[in-house]
Amino acid sequence: MSTLFDVSGKVACVTGASSGLGRQAASLLARAGCRVVGVARRPDHLAAWAEETSGETATISADLADRAALREIATDAAKPFGPIDILINAAGINTRQTAGEVTDEGWDATLNLNLAAPFFLAQHLVPAMKEKGWGRIVNFASLQSRRAFPGGISYGASKGGVEQMTRAMAEAWSGHGITANALAPGFFRTELTGPVFADPELAQRNADQTCIGRNGEPADLDGPLMFFCSEASAYVTGQTLFVDGGFTAK
Structure with missing residues (x-):
């Protein structure tokens, strides 16, 4: 049974690796035996992650929102350990602007980092996956892929796009042995959700909305992530798995 979830020896590229669910x-x-290349903007946070993490790691400090830099990021990601087998698109931004407050700059920054960057980075990495006949792409969707929250119009638009993009990636690339799926976390305490957890009453309301009765802990994503990264999900592609304690079930 353990061979189903074995990723040892695979090379993974994880965006947003310096904090939050990307770091997790x-x-x-890395602990599971992957050779992991972490990508994020903040070199000090990346260095801290690499120092604290057991296993083979490398880091790339880069701005994923810079569309012109994505080809170079993809090239650099393959240098430490070889071609990428697993891509985790975890980097993201949420400006939390209401519909009346959304600016051109905020909209473009959100759609560019949350939606365009995952696609174009994958596009640059897919040729090497095709050569191997094996690859895993795991995008990060959201509750807001399907639910509308206050102050979330640009974020929700980007995450709704992630869900559809994941299906389109599967249609385009799964015939070459490359699966594309998405995780949609519920409320987890991270930098991105800091404003939510800063309000204890709001955090409790969110917990009460789940079937399980609590908000998520980072480790709650470990099993679903390993499923999507391994042979266990070889016949699963184009799917979005909500890891939300049943929030969307109620």
Whole structure:
């Protein structure tokens, strides 16, 4: 049974690896025997992650919102350990602007980092996956892929796009042995959700909305992530898995 979830020896690229759920994913894969390349903007946070993580790791400090830099990021990601087998698109931004407050700059920044960057980075990495006949792409969707929250119009638009993009990636690339799926976390305490957890009453309301009765802990994503990264999900593609304690079930 353990061979189903074995990712040892695979090479993974994880965006947003310096904090939050991206860091959790990068650390998990490294502990599982992957050689992990972490990508994020902040070199000090990346260095701290690499120092604290057991296993083979490398880091790339880069701005994923810079569309022109994505080809170079993809090239650099393959230098430490070879071609990428697993891509985790965890980097993201949420400006939390209401519909009346959304600016051109805020809209473009959100759609560019949350939606365009995952696609174009994958596009640059897919040729090497095709050569191997094996690859895993895991995008990060959201509750807002399907639910509308206050102050979330640009974020929700980007995450709704992630869900559809994941299906389109599967249609385009799964015939070459490359699966594309998405995780949609519920409320987890991270930098991105800091404003939510800063309000204890709001955090409790969110917990009460789940079937399980609590908000998520980073480790709650470990099993679903390993499923999507391994042979266990070989016949699963184009799907979005809500890891939300049943929030969307109620």
